[in-house]
Structures are given as structure tokens and as C-alpha cells.
Amino acid sequence: MRTISRTAFAMAAGITLVAGLPLAGATSAQAALPAIMITKVYYDSPGSDTGSNSSLNAEYVVVKNTTKVNRSLKGWTLRDKANHVYTFPTFTLKAGASVTIHTGKGSATQYHRYYNKSWYVWNNTGDTAYLRNASGSTVDTCGWTSKGLGYRYC
Structure with a gap:
């Protein structure tokens, strides 16, 4: 979870009160990571x-549970702009664990899932x-x- 120290927050709050202006960035500095998030897309x-x-x-695509509790993903979807949907x-994603969703065919396990497509999903x-x-509701994107390296860490 992204946080700032209590001391830094107290100092920032004090400066805000004295200056009478909103403190830019305080909200983003305290923003938490999504509980379930995309960590990598290997698109090429x-x-x-x-x-x-x-x-x-x-x-x-790799999806990670960033929490300390198991999370049900039943009914959740992973999709691209062209609306290819998994x-x-x-399915329960264990605490701290990741699951990889592959484009092709395969046997689903706790750590690997498959779109079962016969052609590529992700645009290079x-x-x-x-x-x-x-x-x-969108949880993460x-x-x-551009093509770049063929993969992206998120």
C-alpha cells in the first residue's frame, strides 16, 4: 500500500493550514494499490x-492479489479494447498470489488460466x-x- 509517514503527513497538513492552499499530491501519495491488479502484460x-x-x-496477462486475504474472482473479466473477454x-486468488491468463488453450490450474483462443488477443x-x-466496474487497467519490448510491467 502506498503511504506517507505520519510525520510527513502532519508536516504537510500543517503547511496546508498555514498557507491556506490545497496540498498538491497528498492524495496521490496516500493512494493505495488496487487489491487485485494487473502486474504484467506480455502482448507480443x-x-x-x-x-x-x-x-x-x-x-x-498476470493478475495479482496484493492483499493478505483470499479473493473470489468469480464473474470478473479481463478484456482488451476489441472486447476479447476472459x-x-x-475461482479464488490466494492472498499474495498471482494468476497468469494465457491467450491459447490449456488446462486451468490455480496459477494458470486460458482464454482458449485460436488467434492473438493483444494488439502489439x-x-x-x-x-x-x-x-x-473497472478495477485496474x-x-x-507502441510495440516496445513486447511486454509491459504495470
Whole structure:
């Protein structure tokens, strides 16, 4: 969780009161990480885009539970701008754990899930991954605007 020390906060609050002006950045300095967040998108699998299942599965998104409690992701979705959607079935992401959602086909485990697509989901030259809860509210996003390295840490 992103926080500032109590002393720094008290000093900033005192300065704000004295100056009578809002303190820029205090809110962002105290902003917490999302409980469930996208930590990495590998949008361009290594090598040529052959469409093989191994190539498709080298394209993936990693989602992490940043809390100390298990979280149900049943009904949550991961999607791109073109609306390719992965919906989590009954699934619990353990405290502090990550799950990797691969584009291709495979057998789901606690740590690996699969879109079961026959072609690539993520646009190499620019796209956005949207993580939404079961109510449809966006919980986290991760975007890129150029090919870059083929992956992005979020």
C-alpha cells in the first residue's frame, strides 16, 4: 500500500493550514494499490506470430492479489479494447498470489488460466487490458501505445 509517514503527513497538513492552499499530491501519495491488479502484460509473444498454441500461450496477462486475504474472482473479466473477454469461473486468488491468463488453450490450474483462443488477443502496437469485477466496474487497467519490448510491467 502506498503511504506517507505520519510525520510527513502532519508536516504537510500543517503547511496546508498555514498557507491556506490545497496540498498538491497528498492524495496521490496516500493512494493505495488496487487489491487485485494487473502486474504484467506480455502482448507480443517471442518469435514469429505462427498461431501455434505455444506461441498463443506466450501472450499473457498476470493478475495479482496484493492483499493478505483470499479473493473470489468469480464473474470478473479481463478484456482488451476489441472486447476479447476472459471471464473468471468460480475461482479464488490466494492472498499474495498471482494468476497468469494465457491467450491459447490449456488446462486451468490455480496459477494458470486460458482464454482458449485460436488467434492473438493483444494488439502489439497498442492496446489496453481492462480488469473488471463481477459488477462490471473497472478495477485496474494496463495500456501501451507502441510495440516496445513486447511486454509491459504495470
